[in-house]
Amino acid sequence: MAQHNLPIPSNDPDQPLIQAMAAGNMRALDELYARHGLHILSYLMIHLGDRPLAEEILQDVILAAWNHAADFRGESRVLTWLLAIARNRALNAVRGRKIMMTPLNDDFEIASPDTGPLEKVVRLTEHASLRAALNRLPDQQREILTLVFFHQLSGPEIAQMLSISEGTVKSRLHRAKEALRRIMQSEGSL
Amino acid sequence: MHKPWSDLIPFYVAGTLTPAESLALERHLATCPICQGELDEWRVVSKAVQAEAGQWARGLPPISSNILARLQPIQPASVEESPEQYTPPYHHEETRKAPAPSIQKWQHRPILTLAAAVLIITILGALVLVTFNPSPQNSHQTEVALVTSLTPGIDDLGMGSGLTPGGFGAPFPTQNDLGILPVASPTPPANQQDFSISPTPTPTLQPPPGATPIAQFAGFIGGGYTLMTTETVGNLASGTRVRISHAWYDGISWIYFVVAPDETHSAEVRESQLTYASDTNSANPTPFAGWNAWIGSPYVMRTTTDIGTIPAGSLIRITGGHYDGEQWIYSITTEDQTQSAEALESQLKPPSDFIPGMVTPTTVFDSAFRNNNLWAALTEPVNTFPVGTQVQITYAYFDGFTWIYGLTTTDGQSLEARETQISLLPITSTPAPTSIPTTLAGTLTPTTGQTCMPTYYHSENCPLPVQRGSISAAFQPFERGFMVWRGDTGAVIVLVGDGRVLNYPESSYIGYPDNPVTDSPPVGRVKPISGFGRVWGNVETVRNLLGWGLETEQGYSMTLQYTTDPVLTSYFYI
Numbered sequence: 001m002a003q004h005n006l007p008i009p010s011n012d013p014d015q016p017l018i019q020a021m022a023a024g025n026m027r028a029l030d031e032l033y034a035r036h037g038l039h040i041l042s043y044l045m046i047h048l049g050d051r052p053l054a055e056e057i058l059q060d061v062i063l064a065a066w067n068h069a070a071d072f073r074g075e076s077r078v079l080t081w082l083l084a085i086a087r088n089r090a091l092n093a094v095r096g097r098k099i100m101m102t103p104l105n106d107d108f109e110i111a112s113p114d115t116g117p118l119e120k121v122v123r124l125t126e127h128a129s130l131r132a133a134l135n136r137l138p139d140q141q142r143e144i145l146t147l148v149f150f151h152q153l154s155g156p157e158i159a160q161m162l163s164i165s166e167g168t169v170k171s172r173l174h175r176a177k178e179a180l181r182r183i184m185q186s187e188g189s190l
Numbered sequence: 191m192h193k194p195w196s197d198l199i200p201f202y203v204a205g206t207l208t209p210a211e212s213l214a215l216e217r218h219l220a221t222c223p224i225c226q227g228e229l230d231e232w233r234v235v236s237k238a239v240q241a242e243a244g245q246w247a248r249g250l251p252p253i254s255s256n257i258l259a260r261l262q263p264i265q266p267a268s269v270e271e272s273p274e275q276y277t278p279p280y281h282h283e284e285t286r287k288a289p290a291p292s293i294q295k296w297q298h299r300p301i302l303t304l305a306a307a308v309l310i311i312t313i314l315g316a317l318v319l320v321t322f323n324p325s326p327q328n329s330h331q332t333e334v335a336l337v338t339s340l341t342p343g344i345d346d347l348g349m350g351s352g353l354t355p356g357g358f359g360a361p362f363p364t365q366n367d368l369g370i371l372p373v374a375s376p377t378p379p380a381n382q383q384d385f386s387i388s389p390t391p392t393p394t395l396q397p398p399p400g401a402t403p404i405a406q407f408a409g410f411i412g413g414g415y416t417l418m419t420t421e422t423v424g425n426l427a428s429g430t431r432v433r434i435s436h437a438w439y440d441g442i443s444w445i446y447f448v449v450a451p452d453e454t455h456s457a458e459v460r461e462s463q464l465t466y467a468s469d470t471n472s473a474n475p476t477p478f479a480g481w482n483a484w485i486g487s488p489y490v491m492r493t494t495t496d497i498g499t500i501p502a503g504s505l506i507r508i509t510g511g512h513y514d515g516e517q518w519i520y521s522i523t524t525e526d527q528t529q530s531a532e533a534l535e536s537q538l539k540p541p542s543d544f545i546p547g548m549v550t551p552t553t554v555f556d557s558a559f560r561n562n563n564l565w566a567a568l569t570e571p572v573n574t575f576p577v578g579t580q581v582q583i584t585y586a587y588f589d590g591f592t593w594i595y596g597l598t599t600t601d602g603q604s605l606e607a608r609e610t611q612i613s614l615l616p617i618t619s620t621p622a623p624t625s626i627p628t629t630l631a632g633t634l635t636p637t638t639g640q641t642c643m644p645t646y647y648h649s650e651n652c653p654l655p656v657q658r659g660s661i662s663a664a665f666q667p668f669e670r671g672f673m674v675w676r677g678d679t680g681a682v683i684v685l686v687g688d689g690r691v692l693n694y695p696e697s698s699y700i701g702y703p704d705n706p707v708t709d710s711p712p713v714g715r716v717k718p719i720s721g722f723g724r725v726w727g728n729v730e731t732v733r734n735l736l737g738w739g740l741e742t743e744q745g746y747s748m749t750l751q752y753t754t755d756p757v758l759t760s761y762f763y764i
Contacts, residue, residue, distance in 0.1 A: 026258075026261065029253075029261070030253070033250075033253055034250075037250040038247035038248065038250050039247060041246060041247060041250065042243045042244070042246040042247040043243075045246040046243075051246075054246075055251050058251070059253065059254050059256070059257045062253055062257060063257050063260060063261070066261050130234065130235070130238040131238050131241060131242050134238055134239065134242050135242070145235065145239045146239055146243045148200055148201065148204050148206070148236075148239075149200075149203070149204050149235070149236040149239040149240055149243075150239055150240050150243035150244065150247075152204050152205065152206055153206065154201060154206040154207075155201055155206075157206075170197040173197075173200050174196070174197075177231065177232070177235060180235065
């Protein structure tokens, strides 16, 4: 596994909640759920695409967070930890339903035909084409984009959470952007 | 060669680089058009991702009872706080810190929204647009005092001074002073930095400041008699066991409608007036309202389904919300204000560019729109208004990205601008609209010479018949201004020659004694009586500003120019 240069999240405002949960405080769990429940739910939808199932797995994540609060060592932000739990649970659920994830080769070198700025499209269509293209991306690419821009995890945090190298994080990001470009080109949006 | 920089750009857009990395990248961006192009692309992608991911970040279900039942109780070991004593660092007690008034009777009070508060404050703001004629004899056929809204003068009746031009340090009337229930403060938690504009809005990981706090007793809504009152409230004695029928948040604290075991006594109590009965020891929190940030917003949300007679896709605003123990229910009103309904979270959607979970930041110009003496200037052209245009803030709302301010120029034109497009002018003195005479000495002449139909006024704006109303009014000229009484509201309005306008609602002076001034007026001057006398005689500042009356008061028919502007409700003409 790659070495990650992670800052110690000493100022993570969620850490006291985890400590309180470890001490049996249910209100701390409620607070944690209120803070991050929607984030986790949104993340689960990437992998599951099924709202009722995502809500079900969300409950599992919360239960796991409660049961393992005492094991949390503060080596990552609490949110990262929760998302990692959510990811494991989601992948287990997907396996259980025998749904195959889209395989991707992370080490594939990107050929980048620079055919037109995405910005132009967005101005014209107000995100509609781009959002549609996002939904056609493989789960892995949607996941990396979401972790960066919606959950605001840093490169090292994502690498740690997904157990991949930071280089892979970056290449996966660029690949996602190029995939978006290709999808939009194929639809005549660019 | 651009690869290392290129790799940083998405994280720069996301705001997750270290300060040093950001700085280095910014220096590179300044010289690299290729990277600038990439930056633009990633910003576009970022927005789309946030919107797409955000659509799923809605409607958080409660933690299921199955899960709650499976939570393994853990005996506190090293942590000193007991579960019941624990207060999370971002718990919303701060929101409830202000002592909440006890409620003695059932009175369903709608949540006062930020927009409503702004509206009311704005209505009490001062802006005189055109000149007015001091001659009472000509009051039916003279020039016009076109007053849009008025400065709260009630400060001078015991709430601090709002009169001194340089006295901006004096406490401005709060919503409480104005008899308005305050909204939950938008002030962020102490550890959050002040809002600064970021090119990419960032989802927050914290509960929004000003968000509806967790209801301590939400888990008991609809439950049995498991709580009790901590003090006498209405017919309920202190210590009465009660059940909660329903609850809502009124901007100060959660309010519970509680019923005693005899099912005949009930009361509306605040959270602080309830406690757990001795055999009760836990509660489930109320989840955050998904659209909490939009309560009180302008008409920017839409319905996703038909709701009663309101069709799907209608533009609405949320006027309030409450949690019924299972879900949030919002009161909505259509844009034409003809229809209202209650809607569930899933039946509403915010503007397409709304970033769910985003904190509504503190407004940079919060004090400016609370204090209508402050003026700002455009820092960049907005529509046809050039840089430097002087404006006053009349209302404000957060559109999901930045605060947007409704502005009024010195000549009464309206525009909206983002926070980045205005800056406050140095505080010197109360700037008056340019069309206001600086003194009333001598005879004023009409400034425009425009003749209005049929026996009306000279002004820049004639009253329009279709929007015109007429009310009884009274008028009295003074040495340095006028007093006007509006028969429809009972308000006394003081128009000072230097352009200041002070408003005294009837409630602010009705309890004062008749003019207590015993001095006799100089020859040719009169001492005001009735309502004018109450204000003039009891408020020394008004006396000093206006001087003695020139003539006795007289009644007249005041023409009102109603507007469709939600902020400027009416002009009146003297």
